[in-house]
Each structure stands twice: as C-alpha cells, then as structure tokens.
Amino acid sequence: MMFCITPRRACQRTLKRISKLNEIMSKKPSPQPRKDVQKPAVSPQRRNRRAGAEGHPKASGSGLRLAAAKVPVHVVFFALTWLWAAWYYGSVFHVSREYSFWVADLRIMEFVLSQPYGFLRYIGRAMLQLYQYPWLGGLFMALILTAGSWLTGYCMRLRPAWRAIQYLPALFYMAVVTWHGLDIFVEARTGFIFGIPLLALDVLCIWAVIIRSFSKKPAPAFIRVPQDETPWQNRLQLLVIVAAMAAIIGFDQWQRPYVRVICRLMDMEYKQDWVGIQKLARANATMSNRPMACAYAIALVQTDQVGERLYDIRLDYDSLHVHGVDGEHNNASILYVPEGNYYGGFLESSQHACMEQMVMGGPTSRLLKLQVKCALMRNEWALAEKYLALLRRVPFEGAFVKKYGPMVRRNDLIEADREMALIRLTEPIHDSFENQYQQPLFMGYNLMLVEGRSRNALINSLCVCLYTKLMPQFVERLEPLVGTTPPSIIMDGIMLAENKNPGLMQHFSGFNYRQPQLQSFLQATQPYMKDRPGHAYELFPKYKGYYPYYYFFGNLKATKKGYTSLSSSNSGVN
C-alpha cells in the first residue's frame, strides 16, 4: 500500500513520539533503558524511522543528541566534493581547461569529434570551460558527482546499511583523476574529465526514469535528513566518504605532490604573476621537477633575479608520472619548452614547439595564446589575427583577446608591454638553425651565445653555463662584465672557476665575504664529497640558494631522495 507523509506531518508525529519517550524515561528510570525503548515490536523500517527521529535536535539531552545526530550525507558529499574540485584540485582542472580547446563550431572541433567517443569528448570539453573559474567548474563537477551518487543509490535500491556504496563510483572517479595526475591534460584526453561523469549521469538518469516508470519507487531524500537510516548507518556513510577522500588526497600528497604545484605555477605564468611563482616555488623548494624549474627561472628572468636566486629550489629532477599522446613516459618537456623558448627570446622555436604540440594533440588555448604572442612579436599580423579569431570563439578568452587584439599592427603597443619588451632584449642577433644546438633550445643556444642583444642576454647565458657546470664556456663569456660586481651566483661561479683560471677574480669586485663562505662550505662538505648523490638531498636545506652546493651536489645523475624511485629517473645535467 502506498502512502505519502508530508514533511510537516512526519515531523509532528515524530515530536509526539519523542515527548512520549522522554516522559517514560523521566518517570521510570529503567535499569535496562535500551530494552524498554526497543520493547515494542516494530518493523525494521519503522525502527529506522524512529531511530531517525531520535536524531532530531530536540529529541533528547546533549549526549544522546550527539550520538543520535544524523546529517544529510548527500549535502556533505556535495560540499566535500566541491571543496575538492574547486579548492584542492581546481588548479589542475583550470590548467586542463587551457589544454582543452573548445568552440561551438563543429567544423573546427572535427579533430575531437572524429576521435572515438568524439561527441562525449566534445561535451566534456565544453563543460571544462567552466573551470576558467575553478569555483564554478567545481560547482558543476560536485553537482554531477553528487547527483550521480544519489541516482546510483536509487537505481541500485541500496538498503540503508549499504548506502555508502552509492558514493563509491564518484570516489573512484576522483581517485582515477588523482592517479592520472598531469596526464589528465598532457595526454590530450581532457574531454573525459567531465565527459565520463556526464555520461554516467545520463545513464543513471535513464535507468532511474525506467525504474520510476515501472516500480514507482519513490526517490530518496537528496537534501533532507534521511529518515530510513540509523545514526550509525548515517555515520558509516560519512566515514566512508571522509576516509576515501582523505585517502585520495593522501595519495596525491604522497605520490603526486608536484601536480598541483606545477598547475598553480602554470596558471601564475599565464597571469604573469612572477612574484607568486617565486613564492610558491620557494615554498616547495625541495620538490624538484623540470616544469617547476622552468617556470621559476622564467619568473626570475622576468624580475631580473636569475643571477641571484636560481638555486633557491632543488634542481635534481625527480621523475614525474607523465605520458605523452603516444602513451610513452616522458619528462614533461611539453609543459615548458614552448614557454621556455618564448621567454628566452626564441620566438620561432616557440612557434615550432607550439605547432608540434598542436599537430600531435590538436590546438589548445594555451598554445594558441602563445602563438598569438609570438606572431605579434614577429610582426606576423595576419597570423596573429588568425589565432585571435579562433580564441575569440573560445569561452572566457575575451580578456586575452581584448589585451592582445589591439597590438596587431601596433609595434608601439608591443614595445610598451613589459613582458614582450624584456623578451626582445634576449632575442638572437643572428640567424642559425635549431639543430645546431642542444635541446631544449633556450638552454642549448645560451650555452653557445657569442653575441647578445643586452646585458640580460649575457646574464642568461652565464647562468645557463653555470647551470650546466660548463666552466670553460662560462669563463669565455665573462669579459663584458669585467670591472663590475656581477650577480651573486656569477660571483660564486667566478670563484669556482678561479682554480683553473688563476687571477680571474681580480677582474671583478665584490668578493669580500664570499671567499670565506666558500672555504667554509668546502670544509663542511668535504666528508660528503665521496658520495655526493647520496648526500645531496640532506644537504640541500642547509645550502639552499648557494651555487657551490649546486655545483658539487646538485643535478647529478642520481640523488637518493625523490618522489619516485631514482632508478626510473631519467634526469641528468642538461
């Protein structure tokens, strides 16, 4: 027999029962109160309902009230998922959006639509655009996951005791996303980030409609406190959710701690927040990976500090869980080479790197924006307009178009842009070919720089020589700095080169306290010199920011501490 109870009437009935129960408890304190309470023979459903009623705030004293309190688990799940999707992992999804080109025009999106599950990817990419604002994207993500969980519970007709199961698919999805880490966007499958939950939600909706049509089973509460659960059943669900989320976050912190940091750095790079990049990189100084090192170096170059603070972070490069479009493990060079070339002044090489990525994974907003900047700086106006025309169709890219659109055919505006003006200073003077240099080009070229456009170009070149520890090349390039006080890192390099180049230091000034500092460093680290890779990590906090430490202990083939096993690390000096 079907019946319906309005919430108000149910509440009144529950209150009556509670007041009766309170009367019994206050008049006849029973030695076995539980038995008394449980005495009436009631059906399990009714017992559940009663237990639910006991959870009402007005039901009993504070201790009992706490023990019997129930919460709307879907609401809690929604809130936690939103926090995860917006606050915790929002930066990752935000950068994924940059890698997830989407326009409404199906002809332009043919490269996605022609892939397996093309339409799913297309819809998924469209939804991912909301992550321009992580709180907004996170809101939709949380809504989809929560609605999916709710419908899972409904479709599976889960009993209250097993109701925690309904959250497992969503939690599994979150775990899979965390497991993939940077791969969720590097592998060019960004359409699945929203596509899979959306597809699951669609299937569940259809399933639920079928159930509703044939069995007339009422839908469970979504926002209200569930009536048919015991407090323990309620708490079990909460426990499962909280434990699973803690495990997911714990795994992320333990195995993929670099993912959020890299994404936040990339986001700051798009926003040209050079100070923010430096702060974040230094706050994670022991974390070492190439994308982070590149972003940090770019920020230093942009703030003219590369000769002072490059070694504030560890530069040993633990291997990352990153795979290319081909599924092969790589060192994440696609995350930083186009930007590295651009900020290094190698505009054609940046265009080259962008194009290679566009060929392999299709266009992305990030690459198109970089292409616009390169085209503007190379005065390729029509090309810049072409990419701007595409970006104009991408949701939320209006600000970029508004900023860079007016620069077309306006060299004066380009020269007035601080970022671009700085890049101009390090452009090559003469032509040559990329394949004459080691990769990445922004390093290889600077190693062989013979003529530069500015002091900035020289400092960059000297810093690259020091970074690669190629002291002869470093010494060769010092001449323009003779008679000056070079930046501190270069001074340290000069002192280290003095051994093989006696008298070198005489040409520069400012070494006053640096010599004793170097002596004391060499003395203190003497015991560790026999096993430098083995002691690099433990010595880093003590000598953070000090070039001689890097020279002797940094960026060696293998260090003994890393997020993944060092045997799999393919890093080295490069």
Add this chain to the structure above:
Amino acid sequence: MRQHTLYIIAYFALLIIVGCQPKAKVPSQFAETKTEVDIYPDYKEVVVPPNIAPLNFICRDSAATAYVAQLRGGGQELLAAAAKNGTVQMDSTQWRALLTASKGSDISVDIYAKRPDGWVHFIPYKFSVAEEPIDAFISYRLIEPGYELYRQLGIYQRNLTTFDEVPVYENNRQYSDGENHCINCHNFRSGSTESMLFHVRANHGGTIIVQNGKAHKIQLKDSTIITSGVYPSWHPTENLVAFSTNKTGQAFHLYYPEKIEVLDEKSDLLLYDVTKNEVSHIIRTSDDLETFPCWSPDGRTLYYCTAKRNYLLDTSLPDSTYTQQLLMKFDSIRYNLMSISFDPKSRRFGRPVMEVDAVAEDKSISVPRVSPDGRYILYTKGNYGQFHIWHTSSDLWVKDIQTGDCYPLSEANSPDVDSFHSWSSNSRWFAFSSRRMDANYTRLFLAYFDKDGKAHKPFVIPQEDPEWNVLLLKSYNVPELSKDAVGISMQELRQCIYDTEAENATYKVNPSAIVDVDATSGASPKKPVDGTTGASPKKTE
C-alpha cells in the same frame, strides 16, 4: 493525422529558418560613400571560371549592422544579404544563372551597408567571367604547415563547382605506433584520375598506384636508389612514371623571416614502368641534385631541376657531415631548369639541355609544369633552394617554349610564397598554393591564364563559409586539378594500404641513363651503372 502534424512542424520550422535569414532588398534610400568596401577574401577585379562555386565573402565595416550585395551581369541580378557578421552567402542556382549569362563579360558588385545613420553605398567593384571553364576537381593534402611531426592528415578532393569536399584517403585518426603513417605526393596522369598514385611513408609504406579502379602497392627499393620514389610525373601516353629520389632533410631557423629550410643532400631521377613493375635510373650523379621531373604533354621531353652540390662541400670531411655543411650554405644552393629528350618507343633518353639558367642570375627554380597545350612551362623561381613553399622570394614564372621568353606572372604573384601549381586541362587556368594570406598556412588560389600567356589576378578557392580560410588550422598542400573525380573509394585504398605488402619493383639498368654526368652543362660521357650490384664509377652513397 500524424503525417499532417509532421508537415505542419516542418512548415513552421522552415518559416522560422527563412524568417531568421536577413532579407535581400536593395535599400530605397542610401548615401553614397567615396570608399571601397573591405571584403574578405579579395574577389575584386578577378577573373573567374563560369563553373565556379559562389564566391561567398565577408564585408568588413565596423559600424555596419547589415549588408546587401547586388550582383549584376548579362541581364541577370543576384541579391544577397548579410547580418552584422557581414557574411554574404549566395544562392547557388542564382549564382549559376548569373555566371552563365555573364560568360566573357563583367559582373558588377554593389554593396550597401546599414550604419547607425542609415544605409550607405560603397564604390562598386567588378569581376570578370571567362569563357573557359576550369577542371571541376582539385585534390590536395591537408596538413599542418611543414613541421617535423605529423598526425592526422589526408588527401581530399574538392568539387570546384560546389562546396563539396570528400576525402580521397585519410590516415589513422587515432594515434597508434603500429599504424601511424604519412601520405604525400599524389599525382594524376594528364589531369585524369584514371591513373593516380601517392606515397605512404612509415607504417604500411609504399607507393600506391591506382589504375582501372584497382589499387596496388609497390616499393622502389634498390641499393642504387637513394631512398624511394619521391616527386612523381606520369608519362602522358606510356604506362611510365618519372620519379625523383631524394635524401631530404629540414631545419628550423632561429631568427629569420622564413621558418624552415628543406634541402636535399642528394637526389637522382628514376623511371618506373608500371606495367612491368621495373625501375631504372634516368640520371644518377654524385655532384648534381636532380629533382621535380615533369613530362611534356607529348611525352617526348622530361623537364627537371638540377643544382650543383659538391662545390659547396668540404669532401675531405665524412659524408655524414654533408647535410650540415649544405645547411650552412643553404642560400647558395641554386637549381636550373633542364630538359632531356625521350623516345617513348625505344625508351631511351637523350642529353640534358639547359632550359633556364637561373644560377646565372643568382636564382633558383623548382616545380616545372608544362601546360597541356605544350606551349608554356610554369615554374617557381626564388632566391635559393628547391623547397620554395617556405621561401618568401618564391614567385610564379613561365617560359614560352615557342619563343624561349621567360617572364614572371606578376598579376598572380604576391610578396609572400607562391608555389606548387597545377594546370587545368584546357591550359587556361592554373591552381597554386600561396601563403599570402597569413604567411604560414597555404591556401589554394586559381588564376586565369589568357591566350597571350598572361596571368590575371588570382582568387582563393571559394568556401561556403568564407571565414573557413581563417579558421582552418591546416595547409593546402600539393594542389592537383583534374577533370574527373577520383573513382576509387577510401575503403579500397585502405584495404590496399593496410592489408597488402608492397611489391618491390625490379631494378633494371637503363642503357641510356646518365651516370655521373655534369647534368648542368650536359657535357660528360654516359657511363651505365650496374643496377644489380649498385657498383658505379663514383661512390654515390
């Protein structure tokens, strides 16, 4: 009843669609302006074939909210309207009627724009309709502009009389180490798709030959052949194909207006007999770089380009350094246009003859194509090199075979790259690729070539949505005009490529082959090479 409901819904849907389209009506009141309308693409003062698809265009006027285009010619009128985005799309039936009526005369175009203060009328422009039609089909490869990596690409065929584009063949859409392959250098015999070929590189590699509706895969491999067949040219009457075989490399500029340099370290010419599946050398030299073969329409002359290489090399250094050495002197490699006679009966070649001495004027020639009437050789001329598709100095030139005069097609050329061209079978039209729109992405242009050997202002191939030329992130590569559509299906080509092994062509010594001759001057004795062992008088590899 149900059917009636459907009709009613369809009727209202049609009403909504029609109602949403801007109405084409010449405004009764307007002000004259002294400015020309800014349209994209530039279709002003061009000559178009009478069978071309509608030249849809975009009007660009920042203040306008609506446009009306009025096209008049041969007593016909066509009205089209555009909303704020300015896209004027014309009705194809009316367009066809207009072109048919205007054959051999001009069509005038009046554009009206609705500005906040009322309608304005721009200075009218016109374009001409030629008497001669263009071959109805054009095939091309769509690929991202020349970078090292490739992924999804294909050869497509466009019907120029409509907007229909169909894939002739597309490689694998999804990345797969075992399936990835590149396709290039498609070519037809004398503008007919009955005989066609293209190459497949990497996985499933080989040359696909299509004849009589059947495809088969062959491989031109021999120890004497540098790589395999590269740039092809079908013989017009015999079942033969001339190929170049090239060892090609490319490098990326760091600070240069041009982005890429593609050069050959070595190259020779081959002759492939399709019926016998035999391959032989036409020219095999160590010092000269021969490339881009092209048969004359009578099949009695083979044109090609050649450059001297060794004077740029320090031959005391290992062979492995040659590419790098040539790269350092990339702007000193220059090609001449040569020809060599051929007797189709005996299949013997004559002596190389200088057709255009470009080196003498510090220029370089590539991609010769003879007009089907046999009168003109159309080629590209740039400052250096042979891969002019990346050389901004590259322009289209012709040599009048009757008079020997060489001159640029100034009306067709642009300050940017103009390269790779194909004749229409009536010799009155040619298609070519150009980077003039944005200096990076090649687009296809069609130009009228009149009886006096003069080219007229070219126009980009029309698109249903003219903005597609901006939005498409691929280049049009190797345009080839043809009279008919490709008959073989993509499925059949796929089967041939995926399911069959390439049959290796038998190498045969050609007694008339030129071996280690000074191909630039033609002065040197013939020395046949042993094609079986690959032994030759001079080391070539």
